[in-house]
Amino acid sequence: MKGVVLFIDDLQWSDIATLELLKSIVLDREIPSLLIVGAYREDEVPE
């Protein structure tokens, strides 16, 4: 397998834990060949 695409949809309904986890995974250089795609409704992101 050449790589993994991880798509997380509707991030406007996610939670702090998810965002923390996303951050730490994006910054993790030990994970090879990973493309993370996130989608969110820009007008529904809570403050």
Next chain:
Amino acid sequence: MSGTNTTHRSSSISSSSAGESSTQHLAEIVVTAAQHNQKSSNIVQLRLSNLKLHGRENDIKLLRGKLRELAKKKDGDAAAEENNNHEDTNKNNLILVSGTCGTGKSALIQKGLGKDASKIGCTFTSGKFDAKLRSPLSAFSDAMTNLARYITVEHEKKGKSPSGGLPIATLIRDQIQNEFDDDDVEQLRRVLPGCAELLGARRSSLFGPSSEAEAAVPHRSASGSKLDSLKRHSGKESISRVHYAIRRLLLYAHI
């Protein structure tokens, strides 16, 4: 044109007589819309999500470019290691797609990336959050469950495992059980319920600490030191655990 309309309409109506209220409701909307709109066939096609994307060529090009980079990266890894140049190749990419509701974000990603990923040997896994079901990490959990299933199925299909004759699920399970203590595994099982097979059955609760488990203790503390430091540093233990499990899973996805 009118011929196609009629066919689509009748199929909508027949599905409404199937009795599912939501389907019925949707069918009524489609039929009503069809009666008021000359382009009715487009509406029905949208529902079947068979529409080609229009006006997204540049976005698709960008996404597929990133996909190709991803596929190439593995081939480049060996070369980069020789040059001690991890900086460039080991970077993970994050793409964020934003837009208002219904602008086609999901369709763009599913069609622009999902379909092409398998063609070039990459795995596409996805999960989505729900407005009503506010369960922490739920989308992550779903995506990882998909990936875990895929890894297991793929390795069984190939009929070989990376080391010895053990199935891949057993290898991952052994590794996770060596590096996590029972409480950690229990928590992971709660966060990633779909990965139960990979996380393994509860070890000591039924039989008490076995000699096997005791023997594994020194090994665990040796290999788990990295995890321990992750835990202490962040103070966000559960996230570190999930992060570590996901790293394991992703590493195995590349075998």
